[in-house]
Amino acid sequence: MNKYIAELIGTFWLVFGGCGSAIFAAAFPTLGIGFVGVSLAFGLTVLTMAYAIGHISGCHLNPAVSIGLWAGGRFPTKQLLPYIVAQVVGGLIAGGALYLIATGKTGFDVSAGFASNGYGEHSPNGYSLQSALITEIVLTMIFLFVIMGSTDSRAPHGMAPIAIGLCLTLIHLISIPITNTSVNPARSTGVALFVGDWAIAQLWLFWVAPIIGAVLGAITYRFISQETN
Numbered sequence: 001m002n003k004y005i006a007e008l009i010g011t012f013w014l015v016f017g018g019c020g021s022a023i024f025a026a027a028f029p030t031l032g033i034g035f036v037g038v039s040l041a042f043g044l045t046v047l048t049m050a051y052a053i054g055h056i057s058g059c060h061l062n063p064a065v066s067i068g069l070w071a072g073g074r075f076p077t078k079q080l081l082p083y084i085v086a087q088v089v090g091g092l093i094a095g096g097a098l099y100l101i102a103t104g105k106t107g108f109d110v111s112a113g114f115a116s117n118g119y120g121e122h123s124p125n126g127y128s129l130q131s132a133l134i135t136e137i138v139l140t141m142i143f144l145f146v147i148m149g150s151t152d153s154r155a156p157h158g159m160a161p162i163a164i165g166l167c168l169t170l171i172h173l174i175s176i177p178i179t180n181t182s183v184n185p186a187r188s189t190g191v192a193l194f195v196g197d198w199a200i201a202q203l204w205l206f207w208v209a210p211i212i213g214a215v216l217g218a219i220t221y222r223f224i225s226q227e228t229n
Contacts, residue, residue: 091190
């Protein structure tokens with residue numbers, strides 16, 4: 001149970017910190033943090049939580065990561081569903097907290113996006129469904145490849161959180177203009193349910209693509225790792 005609570009808290013922090021930076025600080029008058037700041041915020045949430053709960057739950061914070069690690073032979077089947085449930089619940093609690101804060105400002109309009117992921121007319125820069133699908137698959141594949149490699153017993157000890165956090169930062173620097181960056185179904189769900197409408201209609205892609213990418217990344221690393229043993 002401690003593992004599941006840790007995953008819930010960790011995913012809460014990822015969504016609250018990452019999406020919160022996008023909602024409240026990205027375009028703050030005269031001193032907004034912009035895409036770079038939001039990218040760094042997401043990376044920092046994973047970096048800080050990896051050191052805080054990595055020794056408790058492994059700090060997945062992401063259903064796609066849990067599924068990828070399972071596909072890569074690093075995670076037991078019996079814990080997979082409870083991890084995913086804990087992560088989604090943590091994301092939803094964070095989304096609720098952000099919503100309660102955001103509605104405290106006059107003129108707030110949740111339908112404007114609320115840091116939701118999207119494609120087509122709901123992509124930050126108008127990218128198509130195909131572009132979004134490819135982006136999310138490729139970037140989640142690389143994310144799992146980095147996670148598998150940096151947590152390998154042969155990798156430098158204690159450096160995995162840094163590598164993983166910086167990888168997530170780079171992922172956001174690439175893909176915020178395309179999909180607003182998901183690579184994490186719990187992150188997408190946590191805010192999409194409060195937007196409703198188009199965000200719910202497009203949510204399927206931000207479950208399917210990250211999971212496909214995660215499985216591909218984990219299997220690829222597992223193959224390469226075996227080849228070098």
